[in-house]
Amino acid sequence: MLTKINKKIKIIIGNYNFKDGPFEIFDKDIIIFLNEISKEILRNSACKKFPDLITFGFWCRTNNIKSLLKNYNFFKNRMGRGSVLHITPSNVPTNFAYSMVFGLLSGNNNIIRLPSKKFFQVEILCKILRKLSRKNNLKKNFNKLLLVRYDNSDSISAMLSKEVEARIIWGGDKTINKFKTFTTKPRCIDLPFADRYSISLIDSNMLNKLNNDKFSTLAQKFFNDTYTMDQFGCSSPSAVFWLGKNNASKKKFWIELKKIVNQKYDLDLSSANKKISNLMNFTLNKNNKFRINNNNFNLITLENTKIEFDSFNNVNFGTFVEFSLNNINQLHRYVSEKLQTITYYGIEFDIIKKFIVRNKLKGIDRVVPVGRAFDLTPEWDGVDIIATLSRTIGN
């Protein structure tokens, strides 16, 4: 493969020639390999400063991988498709690592384009991988990996696209559309993760039953879902839809959140500039009428809204629209096919599921409890990544 080696591609780890073809899903050696990665991360003191690295470290432990495997027990005879090209986002440092694990667990060789920005998390993970690649018992795993960097180049992306059996493209509608213009093998499949927005659905009457500690924990979970990446993660809620009419509870929710925000969140001048600019441009873009609430720039809620919700999800940096619903059916008009995740509290998953099915909705691909917006699982964006990247070879 990759007959023409391009000098503009910088190889970080691995080499161009994948010696072996695809292999079975959840391969035993791969699970051992992932556990070694986990150990290295968790014992490396430099990783401790980065919660996202630690999360990944725990995530690829054997115990966790085996718990994922349970979901695949009904897939008896499956193996990879061949090689997968991973186009990872430039601004979520650990995303490439998860993508790599999905590629390996689904039995494939992997070409991974690393983010162009040099994140510490990426550098340290590469260092760990390099160290492991020198261990005799783990060496063979690196025949399945090629981690590269290259400056934005259509010709390289086109060349790599031609070589692989699958492409996983982590977002940006623009990038996805660009990659669709490159010729691929006829059977190459794509997993495009497009621009999406997400919301929260909370029953205010159920909040009423929480004691102070639990209320604060819920607010903390909501904070993690939203403020962690300045609300830029496509699974970060940008709106809260309230069920129930308990106004005191709603108010308390924002107060509890504000406490956490004041302790843990600080904008810099660049972000503050972007936030006020976004808010004003959003106002004029569609002549959106609303009233701003809370005298705190770090937590802005918009109420009395007459806005087009679709246009909202780009204000970010701690800005939420609030809607009150009489019942879940009123949510219907706010659901477009771009709606990805609903995080919920105080309402049963089944009720939300029935709502989606009953209304024959194209949007909503993830329904998870508040606090789990960022949980990267093999089912993402409505797609089972491991199932899709593998093929069945019999019943």
Place this chain on the structure above:
Amino acid sequence: MLDYKKLFDLNSFSLPIKKKNKFFFFNIKRLSQFHYQHSSEYKLISNNLFKSISKIKKIADLPFLHVSLFKNFDLISKIKNEKISTFNSSGTTSNKKSKIHLDYKTAILQSKALGKIFSNIIDKDSDIFFLENKNFLSSKDAMSAKGAAIKGFGQLCKNKYFLLNKKNKLDLSILKKYIQKNKKFIIFGFTSSIWFNLIDEMKIKKIRLNKNQGIMIHGGGWKKMYKLRVTNTKFKNEVKNHLGLQKVYSYYGMMEQTGSVFPECEKGFFHCSLFSDILVRNSKLELCKFKEAGLIQTLSLLPVSYPGQNVLTEDIGIIHGIDNCKCGKLGKYFTVLGRVPDSELKGCSDVN
């Protein structure tokens, strides 16, 4: 509308802060109300994000517009039957240009204010050289920030000359005669234009002028200079070196608020005049303390045909004090540190 006659009768830099604040707040509030009534965009932003203007008692609470809105929208405050012409920012660093909708009245106010602000620097018998094309004032670009500046300065001086010929080539012949005769003169140009069209040209042609009685006034367009890492000091030194000038005065100003510029004093600080005020905000958009860096917000009493009287810029600056600058001018004085850097976007929708 405002009592502009009074505004131009008063001395621009000598009202003590209490009086200035009272005078300025009264007028800027009235101007805000005018724009609220005449610009639907300003009205919508005010309604959504700010207190009702009539209830506002502090200048910091008045509704402002973020400077990016001038690039993305047509912001006009239209009074019936007024002719408004539109011009674009000369800025070329960003893709989109600011669109300013200027009527005759606002253009005149801007020219007059500019003249007033520099009246104590400019000697009435001086002649002025513009770093501009000979035919500029008769071209369609004359109705612009640049045009307003040239007209404003022109009115203060005896004779006007242009340093670029019809073909936009540098022509220093008249200037050289002035220097031989040891006459007083002024050179005016936009900062980046002086750097690229004058200094760079002189370097290439290896021209250096003898020490002379000239002064330079320049402003606007620091964006390109920040990129080249040319500081104010470096700029001044190069200009003095090549042109032999006595003094170089810079000013800070927004193209959205032409006219009410903030001149630099000999101590190196920019000063508010009676036409203008400045606020600096921190990352919570609260007002900064003195000496604390934040986003610069500029206010001007001049824009009538567009709601540009209160603009949050993307520049970072520091207010150093009020009424106590060693140069003797009263009012707030400040420095500008540069543009706010692009924030690193987080999230998963940007691959390259």
